[in-house]
Amino acid sequence: MTEETTPKGPGLNDNVRSSFASLAPPIVASPAKRIQAFTGDPDFMTSLARGLAVVQAFQERKRHLTIAQISHRTEIPRAAVRRCLHTLIKLGYATTDGRTYSLLPKVLTLGHAYLSSTPLAVSAQPYLDRMSDQLHEACNMATLEGDDILYIARSATVQRLISVDLSVGGRLPAYCTSMGRILLAALDDATLHEYLEHADLQAKTSRTIHDPVALLECLQLVRQQGWCVVDQELEQGLRSIAVPVYDASGQVLAALNVSTHAGRVSRTELEQRFLPIMLAASRDLSAQLFA
Numbered sequence: 001m002t003e004e005t006t007p008k009g010p011g012l013n014d015n016v017r018s019s020f021a022s023l024a025p026p027i028v029a030s031p032a033k034r035i036q037a038f039t040g041d042p043d044f045m046t047s048l049a050r051g052l053a054v055v056q057a058f059q060e061r062k063r064h065l066t067i068a069q070i071s072h073r074t075e076i077p078r079a080a081v082r083r084c085l086h087t088l089i090k091l092g093y094a095t096t097d098g099r100t101y102s103l104l105p106k107v108l109t110l111g112h113a114y115l116s117s118t119p120l121a122v123s124a125q126p127y128l129d130r131m132s133d134q135l136h137e138a139c140n141m142a143t144l145e146g147d148d149i150l151y152i153a154r155s156a157t158v159q160r161l162i163s164v165d166l167s168v169g170g171r172l173p174a175y176c177t178s179m180g181r182i183l184l185a186a187l188d189d190a191t192l193h194e195y196l197e198h199a200d201l202q203a204k205t206s207r208t209i210h211d212p213v214a215l216l217e218c219l220q221l222v223r224q225q226g227w228c229v230v231d232q233e234l235e236q237g238l239r240s241i242a243v244p245v246y247d248a249s250g251q252v253l254a255a256l257n258v259s260t261h262a263g264r265v266s267r268t269e270l271e272q273r274f275l276p277i278m279l280a281a282s283r284d285l286s287a288q289l290f291a
Contacts (some may be wrong), residue, residue, distance in 0.1 A: 031056070032075035047084075050076050054084040055093070055107065064100040108169060120254060121153040121168075123289055124245075127281045128155035128256070134277055135258055137265070141245070143254045144183040147199050149174050152254070175201055175215055176208050178230040178242035179255035185222040186244065186252035192219070208233040227279070229270055237262050241270045243278045248290035256282055 031053035038044040057073045058065060067085065071078045085101050088094035093107045121141065128139040132155040142149040148171040174180025184192065201210040209215050222228045227243045242257035258274055265274075 030075040031073075035076075050074075050080055051084045051087065054081055055088070055103065055110075058103050064097075064102045066100050070101070120245075120289065124153045124254075124256070124285055125155070127285050128153055131155070131256075131258065131277060131281050135274055137258050137260050137274075139256065139258050140179065141254055141256050142179040142183070144174060144180070144187075145171065147174055147195065148172060149177055149180045149183065149255070172234065173204075175199060175210070176204055176230065176233045177257075178228045178240040179257045181219060181222050181228045181230065182242045182244050182255040182257075183252065185219040185228070192216075204234050205232055205236050207231065227275060229267060231267060232262055239265065239267065239270065241274055241278065243275070243282045245282050245289075246286045253286075253289075256285075 031050075035046060035049045035053065038046075038049070053074045053076060054070055057070045062069075065073075067078050067081050070076070070081045070085075074081070076084075085094060085096070088103075089096060089101075091106075092104060094101055094103050096102075120143075124141045128141060131139045139155045140151055141153040142151050144150070151168050151170045151172075154168055172180065174184050184195065187195065196212045196216060199212075201212065201215065202208070203210045209218055227241065229239070229241045231239050238259060239262040240257050240259040242255045244252040245254045245256060247253040256278055258270075258278060260270065260274075
């Protein structure tokens with residue numbers, strides 16, 4: 001799958017809230033507060049946790065940040081942020097122009113060993129390659145990481161589909177991507193409720209579902225049918241279809257998708273020709289992983 005800022009949609013209405021009536025309001029803690037929760041654990045390294053929080057403060061649209069911006073995002077004191085950045089620069093993971101800071105490619109090595117060696121990604125690659133050969137489209141696998149999907153395997157085509165740079169290790173928002181909706185639909189009600197309360201749902205295109213109530217209805221449909229099509233919600237002209245990959249207990253472990261150009265492949269073709277091939281690949285992959 002591959003897939004301006006508008007105000008967030010309204011909160012969950014009474015009908016939707018009633019299905020979560022027994023749930024306490026979600027608490028979305030800042031990195032600093034999550035770190036503080038481990039105070040008293042003699043083996044917990046606060047400095048390491050702060051350094052990781054500083055790295056995670058950088059996002060695709062916020063690649064250059066000041067110390068003040070990072071401190072605001074993480075609620076970590078500026079002096080500590082400055083020391084973390086100084087260390088990252090000395091180790092070759094970050095750079096600065098004197099005012100703003102940005103990450104360097106070396107930071108990718110922190111996750112490369114996992115992404116290149118995890119059995120899931122390694123096992124999925126032949127299936128992605130086979131689907132790409134059969135369908136002549138880019139095929140991907142992703143897992144849920146916070147509010148985003150994380151690409152862990154990919155079989156690309158020569159043709160570039162969208163402006164977003166997609167590669168293993170890349171991230172996209174879950175709510176407006178087909179793999180993301182597969183993974184969100186698999187969450188338990190409590191976790192999904194928390195997500196809908198805090199997620200930053202923006203209209204990427206005029207088609208994007210960015211109202212929490214409408215998104216919940218969409219995810220309930222995904223739960224029922226076991227697959228998902230997202231039609232030009234992340235980027236105009238991009239249409240994708242995704243299916244789940246299950247673990248041995250029947251829980252959704254990851255998602256597979258195929259991304260296409262809307263002018264080349266219709267939604268009907270996605271459902272009638274692409275979907276059976278993808279479901280077969282998902283079934284075979286799940287069987288191989290847990291045989």
